[in-house]
Amino acid sequence: MKILSPKQIAEADHYTIKNEPISPVNLMERAATKCFEWISSNFENTKSVKVFCGTGNNGGDGLVIARLLKNKGFSVKTFILPLGNKQTEEFSINLKRLDDVCAKIVFIEKQEDLPKLSPRDLIIDAIFGNGLNRAPEGLSKNLIQYINEAKATVIAIDIPSGLFSGKSVTAKDSVIKAHHTLTFQVPKLAFFLPDNKNFIKDWTILDIKLNTSFINKLPTKYHYFTAQEAKATYKARNDKWAHKGTYGHSLIIGGSYGKIGAPTLSAKAALKIGSGLVTAYIPKCGYTIMQTALPEVMAETDHEIELADFTPTINATVIEIGPGMGTSDLTLAGFKKFLQNNKTPLVVDADALNCLALNKELLTLLPKNSILTPHPKELERLIGKWDNDYEKLEKIKIFVEKYSIILVVKGAYTLTATKEAFYFNSTGNNALATAGSGDVLTGIITGLLAQGYSPREASCFGVYIHGRTAEIYTTNHAPETFTASLIADYLSDVILELQE
Numbered sequence: 262m263k264i265l266s267p268k269q270i271a272e273a274d275h276y277t278i279k280n281e282p283i284s285p286v287n288l289m290e291r292a293a294t295k296c297f298e299w300i301s302s303n304f305e306n307t308k309s310v311k312v313f314c315g316t317g318n319n320g321g322d323g324l325v326i327a328r329l330l331k332n333k334g335f336s337v338k339t340f341i342l343p344l345g346n347k348q349t350e351e352f353s354i355n356l357k358r359l360d361d362v363c364a365k366i367v368f369i370e371k372q373e374d375l376p377k378l379s380p381r382d383l384i385i386d387a388i389f390g391n392g393l394n395r396a397p398e399g400l401s402k403n404l405i406q407y408i409n410e411a412k413a414t415v416i417a418i419d420i421p422s423g424l425f426s427g428k429s430v431t432a433k434d435s436v437i438k439a440h441h442t443l444t445f446q447v448p449k450l451a452f453f454l455p456d457n458k459n460f461i462k463d464w465t466i467l468d469i470k471l472n473t474s475f476i477n478k479l480p481t482k483y484h485y486f487t488a489q490e491a492k493a494t495y496k497a498r499n500d501k502w503a504h505k506g507t508y509g510h511s512l513i514i515g516g517s518y519g520k521i522g523a524p525t526l527s528a529k530a531a532l533k534i535g536s537g538l539v540t541a542y543i544p545k546c547g548y549t550i551m552q553t554a555l556p557e558v559m560a561e562t563d564h565e566i567e568l569a570d571f572t573p574t575i576n577a578t579v580i581e582i583g584p585g586m587g588t589s590d591l592t593l594a595g596f597k598k599f600l601q602n603n604k605t606p607l608v609v610d611a612d613a614l615n616c617l618a619l620n621k622e623l624l625t626l627l628p629k630n631s632i633l634t635p636h637p638k639e640l641e642r643l644i645g646k647w648d649n650d651y652e653k654l655e656k657i658k659i660f661v662e663k664y665s666i667i668l669v670v671k672g673a674y675t676l677t678a679t680k681e682a683f684y685f686n687s688t689g690n691n692a693l694a695t696a697g698s699g700d701v702l703t704g705i706i707t708g709l710l711a712q713g714y715s716p717r718e719a720s721c722f723g724v725y726i727h728g729r730t731a732e733i734y735t736t737n738h739a740p741e742t743f744t745a746s747l748i749a750d751y752l753s754d755v756i757l758e759l760q761e
């Protein structure tokens with residue numbers, strides 16, 4: 262699914278109005294009706310709803326929602342922030358329609374006009390939407406702060422007021438902290454960025470039927486990788502003549518004394534996602550552990566307690582390097598030698614990333630399209646510090662272009678960054694915040710590459726699958742009890758649902 266800029270969304274809006282055709286006020290009615298349906302079914306027992314409106318079309322949506330809720334029997338009060346008395350036509354039409362149903366409407370001209378708010382209120386934030394062009398100040402800022410202090414449940418329409426959908430927020434005290442955001446047609450870039458976590462919690466995309474063929478033609482770097490994309494990526498197994506060689510040979514290089522679990526988890530994940538063969542290259546001390554834990558996995562060994570020679574003998578389809586590897590001088594020296602001689606596609610994680618961060622000149626030795634899977638701290642070591650998330654995205658773009666690699670930046674919305682496009686993942690939850698979860702992710706990506714998925718597909722799809730295991734698990738288990746070893750047990754459920 263595409264993530265569009267505010268300008269592109271407005272264009273899609275205009276195109277739909279002209280070509281469907283539909284009048285702007287009817288499009289507003291359609292959009293706001295979707296919000297009303299969501300609110301009335303999720304908050305049917307709510308006693309008091311307070312709707313706060315600006316005077317643009319976001320405010321217009323608020324007026325329609327207020328009218329529909331009132332007609333349904335909710336107790337509704339509407340508050341309007343005049344914003345210099347500039348009203349859009351659709352706003353004015355809907356103000357009249359709201360007035361016609363004898364609704365309570367209050368204009369907020371000064372601080373004293375702010376109503377009493379209770380934590381039991383349901384607040385609808387329709388002050389600013391896609392048209393925000395500067396940080397709210399004066400009365401609008403005061404109103405936003407006042408709503409945030411009320412500790413009531415806040416539902417934002419389209420986007421929390423004060424939040425820019427495609428640029429950084431400098432005045433963090435002038436943004437609505439929404440519990441739920443009902444957004445139109447496409448998600449906004451701001452939703453995926455950790456800097457905005459206080460403003461955006463849950464959100465739902467409402468399909469308001471903007472012209473899809475127009476949207477499909479709009480260029481964008483940013484995408485949201487959902488079940489739809491995952492289904493399109495999945496390559497079902499239907500080759501009767503397949504043998505284990507058909508599905509590739511994954512080589513997992515990693516481990517050190519006390520950290521043999523990491524490559525074991527990766528190897529298990531690569532195997533369970535369908536790699537035809539898996540070999541682990543580990544220190545000698547890990548030999549019995551690996552062979553006992555995973556009888557299907559072949560093992561080759563290096564020095565006694567750490568990796569130093571990096572001399573696997575097999576001809577792998579893909580190599581994962583780094584889990585549990587450590588960064589000792591001996592390991593680092595062997596890792597350098599390995600990179601100088603290696604031509605096989607790589608998935609690089611954990612200590613291998615730290616080795617790269619400590620010796621940035623090694624980055625030029627990575628084969629094109631290698632996949633690096635840093636968590637935020639590892640990312641910082643690679644690309645340096647950033648002031649805000651938009652700067653981080655820019656640094657990521659420069660980094661992936663410079664080294665012709667793919668970055669999988671782990672987080673609540675894991676980002677797969679390629680030279681061509683950035684994909685935010687739609688699955689996962691905090692059950693994945695558990696030891697070894699990253700080792701499993703890299704194993705899944707490696708196993709997908711071995712089977713012939715492209716590096717972009719393996720990254721986006723692997724991240725999606727990994728996240729989905731946690732969602733399935735937590736439908737009937739407590740998130741605290743999820744462990745990395747369990748992830749592999751749920752891969753089958755994810756694949757089966759992709760086949761539906």
Ligand SMILES: NC(=O)C1=CN([C@@H]2O[C@H](COP(=O)(O)OP(=O)(O)OC[C@H]3O[C@@H](n4cnc5c(N)ncnc54)[C@H](O)[C@@H]3O)[C@@H](O)[C@H]2O)[C@H](O)CC1
Pocket residue numbers: 270271273274288289292293315316317318319320321322344349388389390391392393394395396397398401418419420445446471
């Ligand atoms: N296709 C869709 O997604 C649809 C969206 N709808 C809704 O319309 C808004 C966008 O409406 P717009 O009139 O363009 O802008 P806003 O209501 O967000 O802004 C109001 C108005 O306020 C002025 N302004 C901007 N920033 C400030 C500020 N800091 N202080 C004071 N005033 C400010 C600016 O001049 C704007 O004109 C979209 O989000 C949806 O909610 C349609 O209902 C249906 C289709």
Ligand SMILES: [K+]
Pocket residue numbers: 319386387388389390417418419420421422
């Ligand atoms: K809003």
